[in-house]
Amino acid sequence: MSESPERLLIIDDDEMFCHVMERAMSRRGYEVLVAHDAEESLAKARQAPPALATLDLKLEHDSGLKLLPELLEVAPACRVVVLTGYSSIATAVEAIKLGAVNYLCKPADADEILAAFDKQGGDPDAELADNPPSINRVTWEHIQKVLQEHDGNISATARALGMHRRTLQRKLQKRPVRR
Missing domain, CATH: 1.10.10.60 (Homeodomain-like)
Structure with missing residues (x-):
């Protein structure tokens, strides 16, 4: 009897990104669901609760930060990694406070995303910047x-x-x- 694959929900309004990530994650053995907005993602999560989810911070008509608690209410065991091309310290902190397990800047590939799901706790050896931000x-x-x-x-x-x-x-x- 084979174990069913882990379900991954990709929530992003960039259709090309979704297509590429869906193929990459399917090849790695995940059952992949794709949603392009808040309503669709919540409907899919209710129908088939995912174990993992990637969530774009800035969806076309929705905020990933506003969607995050709703998604976790529907699928409480889901581990969520927030992805964004618009990173900031404020949104990273809020995403973690709201329940995301990690926060990655785009572009991120499938291996980086999978590593982000598995990363437990902080890294005290994280590299510190030599110079202050501009x-x-x-x-x-x-x-x-x-x-x-x-x-x-x-x-x-x-x-x-x-x-x-x-x-x-x-x-x-x-x-x-x-x-």
């Missing part, structure tokens, strides 16, 4: 923190930062600056 990176982190404090509300965040809403929107559309 002023642009610090600005990006601050904007993300204030945005998080205002539940993603652009207008309220712009007011709190003392900048025009459109200026903030332009800054948010750019990729985060490297350290």
